[in-house]
Amino acid sequence: MVQLFFAKELGFCWGVERSIKLAAQAKNENPGKVTILKEIVHNRQVVDFFKKKGVGQEDSLDNIDSGTLVISAHGISPQLKKQARAKGLQIVDTTCPLVERVHKIAKKLIGEGYQIILYGEPEHDEVMGVIGIDPDNIFLLAEYGDINKLPHFRGKLALLTQTTRGIESFAKVSQRMAELYLGIRIEKTICRATEKRQAAVYELAPEMDLMLVIGSASSGNSRRLHDIASNVCARAYLLDAPEQIEWYWFDGIHRVGLTAGASTPSFAVEMIVNAIYEHVGIDLDHSDPRISDYLLFESRKNVQ
Ligand code: SF4
Structure with missing residues (x-):
């Protein structure tokens, strides 16, 4: 059984939330073709969500000739935007402010x-x-x-x-x-969201035996959190799904810290917290009180 602690600030930032909301709205409001240029945000689960919703994704504007173009949270150059307009595409710009x-x-x-x-x-x-x-x-x-x-x-x-x-x-x-x-x-x-998430890792990670950074390998801000955690904690891993956990990581470990990148949805955190609960056990009396909010119903039932 381990004690589990969350970084003070973790997970989705408002810029990512805004971008996802605008892209979903674009799909709901446009019966025609909707295509995102590159990944809407750098997270595997979010990218899969849009694919399942029937939203296209292309790496180059050359491959988008009709319908609605969604610009990702990361933005594009003014020239590219001009080219998109010249193609007659309807543009939904979700670039983070x-x-x-x-x-x-x-x-x-x-x-x-x-x-x-x-x-x-x-x-x-x-x-x-x-x-x-x-x-x-x-x-x-x-x-x-x-x-x-x-x-x-x-x-x-x-x-x-x-x-x-x-x-x-x-x-x-x-x-x-x-x-x-x-x-x-x-x-x-x-940005402030990045600063806050990094500062929270600097604060938490030195006190932990193991740090888990939840985010996709494609996410720059998650990789940065992992770099920081690796520098100030004996062991740190970057992962975005429970299947990536090697359970020997927890051998002889008491205190586990957890953070998540600005593009990581809360259900990814939830899945990992629940997997730890099932496989290793979490000492809820001596862990972050926020952990219970992430335990799924079946697990909560077992706690009561
Ligand atoms: S990490 Fe910062 S810049 Fe990127 S989407 Fe979030 S708030 Fe915007």
Whole structure:
């Protein structure tokens, strides 16, 4: 039997909830073809939900020629949006307003003559959307170790970040960039939901014997939570379904911490909590009181 604790902040953020709601609404209100460009949010279960609902998904706008186009929470570049309009597609834009904010800041800075370094993951949908604003003047910095590979900049320079990057790694990058480029303008565009979820892992994980981060491997914000947990806790695993649990992880373990990425639905958390309850047992008297809310009816019956 283990004690189970939740991070203070975990699971769906409002931007993800909004995006899912708008995409579902688009399907319900449009009898014709509805297609999402890329994954609506980076979570396997959510992606499957839309597939089952009959919503299409394409990786390229080239493959969408009619009907309604749903833009994901991560947004797209202005050029791509223009191409979609030119194709006559009806557009439902579910871009998170906090990603839109990064676009607005980038456009404003470009207009003021800045060149921009974007600290983000290569090939991430959000990052490609922001770089697409002005690929000649927005440069990707993927890792701290790549700083010395950046081109030599003259003139006005700004540093922005993908909304879901690590708080600490961005602080480290900012410090180094400020040393190298005097007067660089630094805009911390990490979103509040990301900050809160990361801070909660920094708080909880050092006290735990094992940390479980619930989220899909495709989810950048979940991977970041896993990176943090791995650095401050002896053992940490990233998973999105109970079948991925290896039960030996719990051998000799007393305190288990649990968090979930901003794109992880609560039923994924519920399934994992219930699997732990069934296989290992949860000491409910010495666990997070919120755990009971996640136990399914059959399990609750056994507790009473
Ligand atoms: S993680 Fe942040 S940027 Fe991404 S959808 Fe949620 S609130 Fe928006």
